[in-house]
Amino acid sequence: MREKRISWNVFAQAVYTIALPIAFQNLLSTTASMVDTIMIGSMGELSVAAVGICSQISSLFFSCYFGFAGGALLFFSQYWGAKSEKGINKTFGLSMSFMLLVGLLFGAVAVTKPEFLLGIYTDKKNIIEVAIPYIRIVGFAYPLQVLAVIISFLMRATERVKIPLVSSAVALVVNFVLNWILIYGRFGMPQMGAAGAAVGTLVSGIVNLIILTVFLLKDKETVTLHVQEMFHWGEGFAGTYLSKCFPILCNELFYGIGQMLINIVIGRQSESAIAAMAAFRVLEGFVYAFFGGLADASSVVxxxxxxxxxxxxxxxxxxxxxxxxxxxxxxxxxxxVIFNRPLLSLFGLGAEAMEYGKYMLLIYLAAGTVRTCNYIMNTCYRAGGEAIFGTVLEIICLYTISVPATWVAGMVLHLPFLAVFAFLYTDELIRLVFELCYTASGKWVKPVTQEGRVTLEEFHEQMAQRRKKKQTA
Structure with missing residues (x-):
């Protein structure tokens, strides 16, 4: 029995046609959300810190709905491989329902109880005061965000990668222009500061959703959405969907809570440290946007x-x-790392915050590379139908290593900020060892389609032969 391998030329072609457009689209989407922090830099460290705290709330929101988005991508890509339009319709309808519920709940709390959300992350009253108008306005964008994400994921999974790329580019331009006008009060508009940045985020989110929806409904050749099929979840589909989504949801939710606990520690540091962390999160977000886009592309492929x-x-x-x-x-x-000073100077940081940022980037050079390796493997497990192993491993390592170490360093021992920061990624190396072994085993291949189940036994036989060859070599 011969193995069906791919050549590097085939792999490079898949990267070029699918992975890179998705990665750049993800980069543009993330950039749009970070433009606020960058452009608000001229208003001083306090405004940067305030927007940074609001970004942490948005990150928790992301963690709460992304389990459904990740599950949707799993089903979309496998049903696309099996050419099952009905399965894609059911997945879209069920995923959209769950994600929209989360978006409405978070949006309602952000609009009506902003002090409650902000008070979780920091005890600095001056930061909270600046952040309240921003998070209130952004709260209206949360439901729009989840709708844009599920449509974008559907297009990615069905290899229509150019449309999300275009919509993200247009939204980025809209966000930048509105920020420039409203933050600084151009063309006779009031100088709104952080609130102006929030308006730019909201309007650009509306534009992004409109573009995606128009192209989704216009394209009748790739996949046609039917309302009746979208909300017909009989034949055990909802149970199968939730069984695959639940581990991913737990992964994202517990990861988000873990990051919230870490952010609580960071929020109790000095204002310079909080501002430096906000700037670092923006730069980290650029890195994450690209490898996160490649991870989404790997799910599709x-x-x-x-x-x-x-x-x-x-x-x-x-x-x-x-x-x-x-x-x-x-x-x-x-x-x-090489260009740390010109990059960090974009955020209007003081001398102390600039020094923090330089060493944070240096630490992330090693930690971020290992983290990417773990992230990509866990994403591929999900695409293959296995959502439990990566979830359990990540949550155990996060809550037994990273979160306790960071909490003790910052809240108990009161170590210097950079020492506290160094503990954020302490779990990644341990995860790497386990995930490399699990990836090599091939046990994560668990198809949800009938076409995939038919050839599963043949794949297991091929993997058994590979292990025998290695043992005898």
């Missing part, structure tokens, strides 16, 4: 092969992405 029953090709793709993505991350982080 791997999930399509697994769903179609071509498991060995999916396995080979995972190996390729596990090498490519950390290498790209290291290169991006190295550029950040």
């Amino acid at each position: 791997v999930g399509k092969e697994i769903g179609a029953g071509r498991h060995m090709k999916g396995y080979q793709y995972v190996k390729g992405f596990t090498i490519l993505c950390p290498a790209i991350t290291f290169g991006i982080c190295l550029v950040g």
Whole structure:
């Protein structure tokens, strides 16, 4: 029995046609959300810190809905490989319902109880006062965000990657222009500061959603959405969907809570440290946006092969992405370390905050590369149908290593800020060892389509032969 491998030329073609457009679209989407922090830099460290705290709330919101988005991408890509339009419709309707519920709940709290949310993350009254108008306005954008994400994921999974890229580019331009007008009070408009940045975020979110919706409804050739099929979840589909989404949801939710606990520690540091962390999160977000986009692309590529029953090709793709993505991350982080001063100067930081930022980037050069490797493998497990292993491993390591170490360093021992920051990524190396072994085993291949299940036994036989060859070599 011969293995069905892919050549590096085939892999490079998949990266070029699918992965890179998705990565750049993700980069543009993330950039749009970070433009606020960058452009508010001229208003001083206090405004930067306030927007940074609000970004942490948005990160928790992201963690609460992304489990459903990740599950949707799993089903979209495998159903796309199996050419099941009905399955794609059901996945879209169910995922959208859950995600919209989360968006409405978070939006309502952000609009009506902003002091409550902000008080969780910091005890600095002056920061909270600046942040309240910003988070109130952004709260209206939360439901729009989840709708844009589910439409974008559907397009990615069905290999229509150019439309989300275009919509993100237009939204970025709209956000930048409105920020420039409203933050600084151009063309006779009032100088709104942080609140002006929030208005730019809201309007750009509306524009992004309109563009995506128009193209989604216009394209009748790739996948046609039918309302009746979207909300017809019989035949055990909802149970199957939730069984796959639940581990991903737990992963994202518990990860978000863990990061919230870490952010509580950071929010009790000095104002310079909080501002430096806000600037670092923006730069980290650029790195995450690119490798996160590549991770989403890997889900599409791997999930399509697994769903179609071509498991060995999916396995080979995972190996390729596990090498490519950390290498790209290291290169991006190295550029950040080399050009740390001009990058950090964009945020209007003081001398102390600038010094913090320089060493934070240096620490992230190693930690970010390892983190990318773990992230890409866990994403590929989900695309293959296995959502439990990566979830359990990440949550155990986060809550037994990273969160306790950071909390003790910052809240008990009151160590210097950079020492506290160094503990944020202490769990990544341990996860790396376990995930490399699990990836090599191929046990994460668990298709949800009939086409994928038919060839699963053949794949297991191929993997058994590979292990025998290694043992006898």
